[in-house]
Structure formats: structure tokens, C-alpha cells
Amino acid sequence: MKLVKHLANLGYGSRKQVALMFREGRITDAQGEVMYADDPVDHDNLRVDGEPLDPPQGLLIMLHKPVGYTCSTKDPGRIVYDLLPPRYRLRSPLLSSVGRLDRDTSGLLLFTDDGALLHRIVSPKSKLSKVYEATLANDLRGDEAQAFASGTLMLESEQTPLLPADLEIVDSRHVRLTLHEGRYHQVRRMFAAVGNHVEALHRSRIGGLGLENLPSGEWRLLDEAARTELFNA
Ligand code: URA
Numbered sequence: 001m002k003l004v005k006h007l008a009n010l011g012y013g014s015r016k017q018v019a020l021m022f023r024e025g026r027i028t029d030a031q032g033e034v035m036y037a038d039d040p041v042d043h044d045n046l047r048v049d050g051e052p053l054d055p056p057q058g059l060l061i062m063l064h065k066p067v068g069y070t071c072s073t074k075d076p077g078r079i080v081y082d083l084l085p086p087r088y089r090l091r092s093p094l095l096s097s098v099g100r101l102d103r104d105t106s107g108l109l110l111f112t113d114d115g116a117l118l119h120r121i122v123s124p125k126s127k128l129s130k131v132y133e134a135t136l137a138n139d140l141r142g143d144e145a146q147a148f149a150s151g152t153l154m155l156e157s158e159q160t161p162l163l164p165a166d167l168e169i170v171d172s173r174h175v176r177l178t179l180h181e182g183r184y185h186q187v188r189r190m191f192a193a194v195g196n197h198v199e200a201l202h203r204s205r206i207g208g209l210g211l212e213n214l215p216s217g218e219w220r221l222l223d224e225a226a227r228t229e230l231f232n233a
Contacts, residue, residue: 003027003046004037010054011090021048054087059095060222061088061111064214071100071109080109083217098122098206099182107132107203108211110222121206121230124181129233131205132177132187137197139172144194148177155189162190176204207233 007018007027021027022037028047029035035046043056061084065071069078073089080097081089088095091113098110098121112118120126145167147153153162162183168176177187188198204210208229214220222230 001041002037003035003039003041006041006043007048007053009057009092011087011092012048054085054091055221057091057093057113059088059111059113060117060227061095061219062209062211062214062222062226063109063111063219064211064216065101065106065109066216067104067106070103071097077103084111084219101203102185102188102201105201105203106216107201108206108209109203110206110209117227122182126207126231127180127233128207128231129205130179130182130203132179133170133202133204134175134177134187134191134198135200136173136175136191137199138195140169140175140196141194144175144191144196145169147194148190153190153193155183155186155193158183162186165190207231 004015004018004022007013007021008015012018013021019037022035025034026049027035028050029042029045030047043053046053063080063083065080065083069080069083072079073081084095093113093115095111095113096118098112098118101107101109110121121128148162148165148167151161151164155162163180165180166178168178170176177190179186183189187201191198208231209226
């Protein structure tokens with residue numbers, strides 16, 4: 001691949017804009033030697049305005065999503081991409097969220113530009129659990145854990161029952177729910193199915209990965225060790 005295309009794929013601009021950056025001498029190697037659009041790609045040795053390049057393709061990112069942000073690329077309101085560096089939205093291949101969280105749900109959201117990895121994370125075969133902490137509007141009735149674990153609970157307008165889910169009761173209005181699948185508004189609809197209402201929802205874990213001490217609204221690039229952790233639940 002030519003350098004100009006590599007930089008355009010990383011979101012530094014259109015090919016035309018990146019070609020201009022070359023002409024302006026803004027693209028150099030680590031020693032400050034000016035590079036040319038046709039030069040071969042030596043990612044780690046390149047600088048734009050003296051700064052190392054953004055990471056190459058193969059990103060896995062963790063975001064601590066706050067309430068009020070939509071998992072969309074073009075919602076008119078606040079979107080999760082507003083919380084990542086602006087260039088990351090312009091990358092090719094696209095950096096997409098792995099599944100979604102509702103606007104009113106906070107917590108752990110992953111992004112990747114690696115289609116195979118995305119597929120592996122969401123594939124039922126990987127059996128990655130997702131853990132949610134929910135605050136309920138009404139006291140628990142007492143039969144919820146059994147209903148969620150049954151493997152027979154049907155959500156409205158669905159054809160197949162939910163897989164067994166594990167409900168841990170913190171107190172009468174606070175629960176930790178572990179799911180092994182991801183259906184639309186699943187947690188909220190599960191509690192609606194047992195006559196309750198979710199007031200607040202937070203995803204704390206996906207597989208073996210937690211948010212650790214990542215503050216709300218912040219993101220972190222995940223390394224190989226974190227990927228192994230993700231699949232080692
Ligand atoms: N279940 C929900 O209801 N909402 C989410 O955002 C995630 C799971």
C-alpha cells in the first residue's frame with residue numbers, strides 16, 4: 001500500500017488532502033526526513049507534524065459510555081464517537097461499536113475495526129457473558145431469578161425463548177444480571193416481562209473484561225493481554 005492511502009485510511013484526510021500534506025513536508029520519518037506519497041509504509045517510523053501516527057488497523061478500544069450518548073454514527077444528539085479522537089471516526093475500515101448500549105445505559109462499550117474480532121466477540125459460540133447492574137423502580141417480587149434462569153422466558157414479539165440468565169440480588173431494588181446473548185433492549189424488556197421497570201442500567205463487564213478504574217467518558221486502547229482477558233471469562 002502507498003503511504004498516501006495508509007494515511008487517508010487512518011483518517012488524516014482525503015487522499016487529496018493527504019497528498020497536500022506531503023507537498024507541505026508535514027510527513028516525515030522519525031529522523032525528520034521528508035517522506036513522499038509513494039513511499040512504502042513503515043508505520044512506526046512515520047511522523048505527521050512530528051507526531052507518531054495513530055495505531056494501525058486492528059484496534060480494540062474500551063469506552064466507559066456515559067448516559068446520554070447514542071451508539072450511532074449520525075444521530076443529531078450526542079454520539080459515542082464524540083468521546084473518541086475525531087480522526088477515529090474517519091478511519092477505513094470503519095471503527096464500529098461491538099453491539100450497542102441504549103442512550104440511557106452507561107458502561108463498558110467496545111469498538112473495533114477488525115471484522116473477524118467483532119464477529120468473534122458477538123458470536124454465540126464465544127459464549128461471552130455480559131454483566132449489567134440495574135436499579136429497579138419497584139421491589140423484586142421474588143420469582144425473577146427463577147424466571148430468568150428458566151430458559152423458557154419469552155419476550156414480547158420474539159419467536160425464541162431467552163437463554164438462561166443469572167440474577168444476583170444486591171438488595172430489593174438493585175441487581176446484577178449476567179446475560180449470554182444480546183437482544184434489543186434485553187435487560188429492560190426482561191424486567192418489564194416480570195412487571196418491573198429498569199430505572200438505571202450500567203454494563204460492568206464483557207467476558208473477562210471490566211472497566212477497572214476507567215472514568216466515565218474516557219476510553220482506552222486494549223492490548224493483546226486485554227484481548228486474552230476478554231475471551232478468558
Ligand atoms: N439491555 C438493555 O435493555 N439496554 C442496554 O443498553 C443493554 C442491554
